[in-house]
Amino acid sequence: MHHDYLDRFSRLDSPIHRTPAGVKLACALLLLLTTILVPISRGELFGAIALVLLAITAASRVPPIFLARRLLILEPFVVGVAVLSLLQPGGSAIFFKLVARGTLCLFTVLLLSSTTPFSEILRVFGKLRFPPILITMLALMYRYVFVLVDEAERMSRARASRTFRHDRFRAWRTGAGIIGQLFVRSTTRAERIYAAMCARGWKT
Amino acid sequence: MHIPDGFLDTKTAAATAGLAVISVGFAARSVRKTLPSSKVPLLGLTAAFVFAAQMLNFPVAGGTSGHLLGGVLAGVLLGPSAGVLVLTSALIVQCLVFADGGLLAIGANVFNMGIVGTAGAYGIYWLVRRYAKGLRGQLAAAAFASWCSVVLASTACAAELAFSGTVRWGVAFPAMAGIHMLIGVGEATITTLVLVAIANTRPDLLQDETRRSAALRYSEVIVYGMLIAVGLALLVSPFASPWPDGLEKVGENLGFLGKTAGKPLAQAPIPDYSIPGIGSPAVATALAGALGTIVMFVFAFFLARLVTPKRVGDPQPPTS
Amino acid sequence: MNTLEVVHLSFGYANGVNALSDVSFTVAEGDCVGLIGPNGAGKSTLMMHLNGLLPNKMGAEASIRVFGEPICPRNLDRIRRDVGLLFQNPDDQLFCPTVFEDVTFGPRQFGWGDNDVKAAATRALEQVGLPGYGPRSPHHLSHGEKRRVCIAGLLACAPRVLLLDEPTSDLDPRGRRELKTLLKQLPVTKVIASHDLEMIAELCSRVLILDEGRLVREGPAYELLNDEALMLEHGLERPHCLQRTTSAIE
Numbered sequence: 001m002h003h004d005y006l007d008r009f010s011r012l013d014s015p016i017h018r019t020p021a022g023v024k025l026a027c028a029l030l031l032l033l034t035t036i037l038v039p040i041s042r043g044e045l046f047g048a049i050a051l052v053l054l055a056i057t058a059a060s061r062v063p064p065i066f067l068a069r070r071l072l073i074l075e076p077f078v079v080g081v082a083v084l085s086l087l088q089p090g091g092s093a094i095f096f097k098l099v100a101r102g103t104l105c106l107f108t109v110l111l112l113s114s115t116t117p118f119s120e121i122l123r124v125f126g127k128l129r130f131p132p133i134l135i136t137m138l139a140l141m142y143r144y145v146f147v148l149v150d151e152a153e154r155m156s157r158a159r160a161s162r163t164f165r166h167d168r169f170r171a172w173r174t175g176a177g178i179i180g181q182l183f184v185r186s187t188t189r190a191e192r193i194y195a196a197m198c199a200r201g202w203k204t
Numbered sequence: 205m206h207i208p209d210g211f212l213d214t215k216t217a218a219a220t221a222g223l224a225v226i227s228v229g230f231a232a233r234s235v236r237k238t239l240p241s242s243k244v245p246l247l248g249l250t251a252a253f254v255f256a257a258q259m260l261n262f263p264v265a266g267g268t269s270g271h272l273l274g275g276v277l278a279g280v281l282l283g284p285s286a287g288v289l290v291l292t293s294a295l296i297v298q299c300l301v302f303a304d305g306g307l308l309a310i311g312a313n314v315f316n317m318g319i320v321g322t323a324g325a326y327g328i329y330w331l332v333r334r335y336a337k338g339l340r341g342q343l344a345a346a347a348f349a350s351w352c353s354v355v356l357a358s359t360a361c362a363a364e365l366a367f368s369g370t371v372r373w374g375v376a377f378p379a380m381a382g383i384h385m386l387i388g389v390g391e392a393t394i395t396t397l398v399l400v401a402i403a404n405t406r407p408d409l410l411q412d413e414t415r416r417s418a419a420l421r422y423s424e425v426i427v428y429g430m431l432i433a434v435g436l437a438l439l440v441s442p443f444a445s446p447w448p449d450g451l452e453k454v455g456e457n458l459g460f461l462g463k464t465a466g467k468p469l470a471q472a473p474i475p476d477y478s479i480p481g482i483g484s485p486a487v488a489t490a491l492a493g494a495l496g497t498i499v500m501f502v503f504a505f506f507l508a509r510l511v512t513p514k515r516v517g518d519p520q521p522p523t524s
Numbered sequence: 525m526n527t528l529e530v531v532h533l534s535f536g537y538a539n540g541v542n543a544l545s546d547v548s549f550t551v552a553e554g555d556c557v558g559l560i561g562p563n564g565a566g567k568s569t570l571m572m573h574l575n576g577l578l579p580n581k582m583g584a585e586a587s588i589r590v591f592g593e594p595i596c597p598r599n600l601d602r603i604r605r606d607v608g609l610l611f612q613n614p615d616d617q618l619f620c621p622t623v624f625e626d627v628t629f630g631p632r633q634f635g636w637g638d639n640d641v642k643a644a645a646t647r648a649l650e651q652v653g654l655p656g657y658g659p660r661s662p663h664h665l666s667h668g669e670k671r672r673v674c675i676a677g678l679l680a681c682a683p684r685v686l687l688l689d690e691p692t693s694d695l696d697p698r699g700r701r702e703l704k705t706l707l708k709q710l711p712v713t714k715v716i717a718s719h720d721l722e723m724i725a726e727l728c729s730r731v732l733i734l735d736e737g738r739l740v741r742e743g744p745a746y747e748l749l750n751d752e753a754l755m756l757e758h759g760l761e762r763p764h765c766l767q768r769t770t771s772a773i774e
Contacts, residue, residue: 011659032209032231032308036217074303078208083591084371084379098211098370105209112301117659118301119621131232133244136295140248141255142621145297148249148256154261154614174264176394179257179272180401186253187409190246192616195577197245199609200677201601245619 009062010117016060021120022127028112045162046100053107060115069104070110118142128178140193152182205361205384206298206313213368216439220295220364221311227319228292234285238421249287251293254278258294262394270390273357275322276329276350277395279343281402281409284326284424291318312364315435316357323428325353332420336505339403342410343396344508350395351388351500358384363439378489385496392504398509426436526550526636527685527713528574534638535569535578543569546564551715558728559717562759565734567717568612571687574715576600588624593683605634608678615662615669623649623665623673624658630681641680648676652706654737668699675706685713692720695767721763725749732760 011017016024031049038045045192057064082098085091119142155178163170212220235247254274261269274294279287295313298304305313329349336344362380403410417514528551535544543566551557559567572578573588575591576595588595590603611617620626628644636644649655652672662670671691678686692700692706704723707714718724723732724745735758741748748754752762 005215027305032306033214036212036214036308063450070303077206077304078210081208081365084365085374087379087481088372088375093433102210105308109209109307112307113300113303117622118297119625121300122621125526129230133232133236133247133294134228134289136244137248137251137289138296140245140619141251141293141297141623142301143619143662144249144252146254147254147615149259149512152256152260172393174399175260175262177299177401179260179394180398180405182256183250183253183398183402184406184409186249187246187257187406189616190243190249191574192611192613193245193249193619194242195572196617196619197629199575199577199604199611200630200681201604202448203633 009060009066012061012115013063014059016056016115021116022124024112024116025121025124027110031108035101035108036099043097045102046097048106049104053104053111056111060111062111062114067107067110067114068112072106074101074106074110077183078084083126137194144189148182148186151185154177155181205380206295206305206317207309207316207361207364209308210311211370212306212309212364212369213370214308216364216368217308217311219311219438220315220435221292223316223431223453224292224311224319227288227323227428227431227452228314231285231288231292231323234421234424235283235289238283239286247282247289250278250282250286250291251290251297254290254294255297257398260392270394271348272394272398273321273354273391274395275317275357276325276346276391277354277398279322279326280329280346280395280399284323284428287326288318288428289324291322294436306445312361316360316364319428320360320432320435321353321357323424324356324432325349325428327425328352338507339410340512341351343399343512347392347396347507348501349382351385351392353506354384354388355381358387360436360439363435363436367439369420383491385499386498387501389503392500393507396507396511400513404513525592526589527553527555528715529587529592530570530574531587531589532585533570533573533588534586535573541735545577547734547737547739549732549739549742551714553709555730556714556716556728558724558731559715559734560719560721560724560760561734562732564736566737567734568689570734571689571715571717572608574685574687575607576603576608581741589616601634605630605681606683607685607687608683610671610674610678610682610686610691612689612693614667614674617674617677618662618670620706621661622658622760623654623662626662626673627658627677627680630677634681644680644682645676647763648680649673651679652676653702668695671695671699671703672706679710683712685715686710688714688716688718690718690720690721691716693767721749721760722765725763725765733760735759 031052035046035049039047057067079102080119082095082102085094085098120141122139122142124133125138126132159174159178236416241248254277257272257274257277262271263269275287275291281287282290287487292314295305295310295318299307299310299313326349329345332345332348333341336342358380362371362373362376365371365376365380399410458466525708530550531548533544533547534542536542546595547566547570559570561567569578574590590607593603594600595603618626620629622646628641631641631644641750645658646655649657652675654669654672654676657665657673659667662673665673688707692703695703700720700723704726707716707727716724716728728745730742731748732739733741733754740758741754746766749763750766755762
């Protein structure tokens, strides 16, 4: 239940939300392409792209605080890769521009995922003739990711409540044990899901 | 090592996307032919499982912690093609739902982690497995293959960054590969420990694998091998050439969009590191890599010996 | 013609566990039958047989007939439409990304047109008291809501029989009350496997007692549930609601 940041705002009513998922996906790709094609020397164009993104944010009625917080959480991944540029001569000038470009792209994808329910994206994939087995996997994965994450969290909490000594080796061993248990439980759960699918007439 | 958007240029993104599409299409066909329909929910759930497993913290030092990638784990448990699909699904959901990893870069991420890190590393697992028998052999093979998966995936990642002109190969490769040779030890350890944990409760889940790996389909070996070879050759070829700025030449010759987009951001005539006593930095890198690989190979068997349970638990009928 | 007819059913799992031994009973149209017994008695296994989910390795004289027809690959589709099975864990049964997709899963499999599918889903959601829940994601729902969505998914297929495996387990008192009211209103034939003996006493006219795979007793619910010795013998107990009534009489 605390994963409610997922899909929290993906079903609001706004001009952005009403746009079909395929169109949004195409526009996101276009924006990303534009951002990437801007030469690193013409940084001022980044400002223009940022304005476009902010305009879309405003139109989407998604609370900016929510987006800002998620952006902050994901930013380290951008910075982490950009840091590599610091290792080469003349890197620091490029570093900031890389971070700027990466952040703009990140924000674009963030906007896309915040305004589009994943099941609609899956429908677009279906129309794009993705392999059907992949689409089934994606749907199941999306549905059960948090069931499994919750299960893993419960097992971690149980582990923590019986950890009296902070021993790194033991932590690795029990962590691996949790992952192993998670897989074993997933196999039995998968069998039950298969039974449930067959019970409602599923034919491959 | 999910690459965010903004670090790869269009030609790299397009090339890796093409390779990824072919690989995933092939994997889907392969799975449909070999997997019974009763296992389809298991594929979806394993994808969710890989995602959940990637979130678990393994404390390293100070406040840092390591995480599992899971490519070899998925491959050992379900087979290489299923593993490819599982990792690809995880990467797609991570990108489109959690904005982790770029959208244009998804082809590259799938190629690195889903193909090289899963199918490619599984090939290494399979090779070692032919000569190392029993549970201990399986664990050693998985350990070594997991290490390779992380190192190879990071190498491909560095190659992509260099091919895009974002970071020079001479900087990206040692940094990425170097760090990941260490991270790989963590991956090997975690993968091995997880397999041991599964062997203790449900050894039958690992035994399916034994039958399957013996019957690895030649089509899989050929297709994945070719795709990985093509990909790596394409990405690494400018740096294999004797001219340090071979990237620019390649970019011009191939005439991809915007010379400015493909222009290296910083140039130096020679990469600036060397090992004392060894003249050429390239040879030094190769030696360091070879040494690391051999050490890891030996360590893998030592690790397997350490963690293999003295007596694997009797299989219990699953409770309803 | 009986709605459900089971004759000499025996079944063992691949790992050698014998789940059912020589079970025979019938269920008439409109019946509400309770299936009770201790853990491991074979209740879930029996339910899965009635829906055609378990293989037909039942024994030479065994037969399962649904509306007079034996279960075979030819009529499996129709049987699964007519006999809806509610699984014990709603998370196993709610496997689609949105409520609407899940409720329409059955009708779509059975090849109905888009409009019919949508109408059936809307009707079913209203019937379970969750109108407008279509676009929601299952992982945001409460346990009781998930269970009701699962029932909606079954109702959307217009079943003639409902098999319910532990429908009130893990529900809070309000969820339990709402579910009981819902079940009372559904006019279909029902077989309810449950440890919730109060609910069984309230809803069911007949009761089957299963223990270690055997059908040990069957008969009127009030009579069997009131038999304290019988209940205790098979790992059960007399429901409190009946205890109060009898002591009031005494």
